[in-house]
Amino acid sequence: MVKDRTALAGARLVLPGGVVEDHRIAVEGERIARLGGGAEPGDLDLTGYTVVPGFVDLHVHGGGGSSYTSGIAEEAVEVARTHLEHGTTTTVASTVTGEIDDLTRQAAVLSELVEDGVLAGIHFEGPFISHHRCGAHRPDLLRDPDPALVRKLVDSARGHARMVTLAPELPGGLASVRMLADLGVIAAVGHTDSDYATTLEAIDAGATVATHLFNAMPGIAHRAPGPIVALLEDERVTVELINDGVHLHPSVLGLAYGTAGPSRVALITDAMGAAGMRDGRYPLGPLQVEVRDGVAMLTDGSSIAGSTLTMDRTFKRSVTVSGLTLQQAVESLSAVPARLLGLADRVGTLETGKLADLVVVDSDTYDLVAVMRRGRWVRGAERFPTVTPA
Structure with a gap:
């Protein structure tokens, strides 16, 4: 069975080790598959946004x-x-x-x-x-x-x-x-x-x-x-x-x-x-x-x-x-x-292998823009354009 896949590029991420700029999150199925790397064609472009854990x-x-x-x-x-x-x-x-x-x-x-x-x-x-x-x-x-x-x-x-x-x-x-x-x-x-x-x-x-x-x-x-x-x-x-x-x-x-x-x-x-x-x-x-x-x-x-x-x-x-x-x-x-709650192995931080529970906020105002739970968008995905080939 092929898992649903999506990737978010260009965002500021708040990770356990610090805040990083222009980063990429790859999601497969319900979980975060990878963190880091450059933007790829078809990624959602989150430039100007900040991603935090749900x-x-x-x-x-x-x-x-x-x-x-x-x-x-x-x-x-x-x-x-x-x-x-x-x-x-x-x-x-x-x-x-x-x-x-x-x-x-x-x-x-x-x-x-x-x-x-x-x-x-x-x-x-x-x-x-x-x-x-x-x-x-x-x-x-x-x-x-x-x-x-x-x-x-x-x-x-x-x-x-x-x-x-x-x-x-x-x-x-x-x-x-x-x-x-x-x-x-x-x-x-x-x-x-x-x-x-x-x-x-x-x-x-x-x-x-x-x-x-x-x-x-x-x-x-x-x-x-x-x-x-x-x-x-x-x-x-x-x-x-x-x-x-x-x-x-x-x-x-x-x-x-x-x-x-x-x-x-x-x-x-x-x-x-x-x-x-x-x-x-x-x-x-x-x-x-x-x-x-x-x-x-x-x-x-x-x-x-x-x-x-x-x-x-x-x-x-x-x-x-x-x-x-x-x-x-x-x-x-x-x-x-x-x-x-004893759930730190699944939620609470942005880390590879954890559930893709994500909140996207505007990097300037900190207003909520989008929400993803377990790899599925709850709201806001239509706000983001896709990355096109250079």
């Missing part, structure tokens, strides 16, 4: 007017498609707090999409979180992280649970962290009122992720450093950050990068159903959200309710506003989350 989003609830929490497969596919068109070639579906039986039904639907290759896994955010830091989660549905209940949710994902966010200070919290670590599921500290010492205990028990660091947790005090300092200073922890200009002040983003470094930061969207859509009212699990000027808030105004981000916007903001280098941005949007 984005990997660890934490996303919805988009395109749909939600992963609906329990409807068609809606979940629409969410994944929306974010794919914005460069997210690998995505983990995040739930929100709900009744346990509702969450297990959602997990059954999402698991089928993992098995179909649409999703890379499931992230349970809630219900095992703090009443004091619940944010856009319904307080009456919160539960203590009893290990048996946590295990019930994980088992409902049929081996596709990638991450569970919980508050380790709650009864059963540390035991659940240990159980998740033993199961190979990421235990994430988030929506927590934990203190510094308890957070360190959670890390020692196996927690390896900070769910949207700074948001939905106590701030830093000079005699009570709280969970933020514990999570930032420990090299075993990857910290999620939402870089939308709303969730974090630019100086706080800089503090996180200065302390943890790009190799421990995973930029996420935490997007809800309004991502890629207009302002208006949207559901977020059992709650209602009002989006105005692109900012999502619960309708009672009590909390930010996720974001309306897409990863291409995160990438552009990170480079043009936040001052990250291209390599730093690629590390946080692709390589770090790919490693965390």
Whole structure:
């Protein structure tokens, strides 16, 4: 069987070893076959464009007017498609707090999409979180992280649970962290009122992720450093950050990068159903959200309710506003989350043999131009002329 072949020439590539100009990528079937060499007749001419690896989003609830929490497969596919068109070639579906039986039904639907290759896994955010830091989660549905209940949710994902966010200070919290670590599921500290010492205990028990660091947790005090300092200073922890200009002040983003470094930061969207859509009212699990000027808030105004981000916007903001280098941005949007998910042998960097998951942006503006997933163009290929013989 002859594999589909295509080649891109003349582009700037962001590779693990550095940024290279006027390079060529040859794709055969689903994978990158070769990197380097001169342009050949029939190649697509990407002069003036930059190619980066497809984005990997660890934490996303919805988009395109749909939600992963609906329990409807068609809606979940629409969410994944929306974010794919914005460069997210690998995505983990995040739930929100709900009744346990509702969450297990959602997990059954999402698991089928993992098995179909649409999703890379499931992230349970809630219900095992703090009443004091619940944010856009319904307080009456919160539960203590009893290990048996946590295990019930994980088992409902049929081996596709990638991450569970919980508050380790709650009864059963540390035991659940240990159980998740033993199961190979990421235990994430988030929506927590934990203190510094308890957070360190959670890390020692196996927690390896900070769910949207700074948001939905106590701030830093000079005699009570709280969970933020514990999570930032420990090299075993990857910290999620939402870089939308709303969730974090630019100086706080800089503090996180200065302390943890790009190799421990995973930029996420935490997007809800309004991502890629207009302002208006949207559901977020059992709650209602009002989006105005692109900012999502619960309708009672009590909390930010996720974001309306897409990863291409995160990438552009990170480079043009936040001052990250291209390599730093690629590390946080692709390589770090790919490693965390155990997928670094397949995605997250531009390397020979890996899946041809590519995002093409304008080299001057960093606006998204085209997306390829597994060797197939999702959007934008018509923009590029072919190289003609000299």
